[in-house]
Amino acid sequence: MKKILAIALAVALCAVMLCACGSTTEPTDAAPETTAAPETTPAPETTAAPVESGSSEVQVVTVADYFGDESKWEDDGGFYELEADQLFFDNGMAGDYCAVRLNEEVQNVTYKFDITLNALADSVSMDDGTWWDSELLIIARSSIAAASWYDDGSQTGYTLTSWGDMSEVYIGRAGYDDAFGAYAWNINDGEPHSVELSVVNNEDNTAVTVTLVVDGVEVASIVDDGSKIKNDRTSLYPDAGGLTIRCKWLEATIG
Secondary structure (H helix, E strand, C coil): HHHHHHHHHHHHHHHHHHHHHCCCCCCCCCCCCCCCCCCCCCCCCCCCCCCCCCCCCCCEEEHHCCCEEEEEEEEECCCCCCCCCCCEEEEECCEEEEEEEEEEEECCCEEEEEEEEEEEECCCCCCCHHHHHEEEEEEEEECCCCCCCCCCCCHHHHHHECCCCCCCCEEEECCEECCCCCEEEECCCCEEEEEEEEEHHHHHHHCEEEEEEEECCCEEEEEECCCCCCCCCCCCCCEEEEEEEEECCEEECCC
16 A cells, blocks of 8 residues: 555656656846826927007097187197188298197007198299298197207107198108108099098007098008107107197198
């Protein structure tokens, strides 16, 4: 009996050894597995805050709305008549002139008014140098009721200036009245004409767009970036001001 148990034990031992030898595995070159990073919820998208303009909304000023309020007007002592429905310049003699200013100060604005040139100077000439003795001047963003330039720089703003037969208008600024050229505007026929004059800053107040519309048709639109300078004078007028109209040797009605 003991002999049979010994034989059985020996057989079992051999079986275990054979099993162990058959279970040997070869090494592998595969990279070790890595644990994936945990998923994260993406941050919600953010909307950038709107960029606010450096200039205010464009205001429309109908000049006739102010005729009934004398406190809104100032002048240089010349002759004019302010009535309920019009502003009349009676400066038909050589040497006569008058400047009147609407003192409602605005920055970005479109002025609307009618203009009739009732009587032009009858004897002005480029040849004899009298052409510039007759003048129509309109200034947006003006500071005083006066001409377009003084050595002390007291006048400001953007100018429309017409001389002689009034067939052309120069667009400029106080101190440089012909900076942006001359344009035909055809208001010298004795008939009323509607005028819109706009001065509008860009967002950071470093440039000003001046637009002139006559009888619903755009005559000119220019951008002043301050690069045109005359004799070291002020190169840009971005601030608010009034509206000055000046007639010299000229009869005109503003309605």
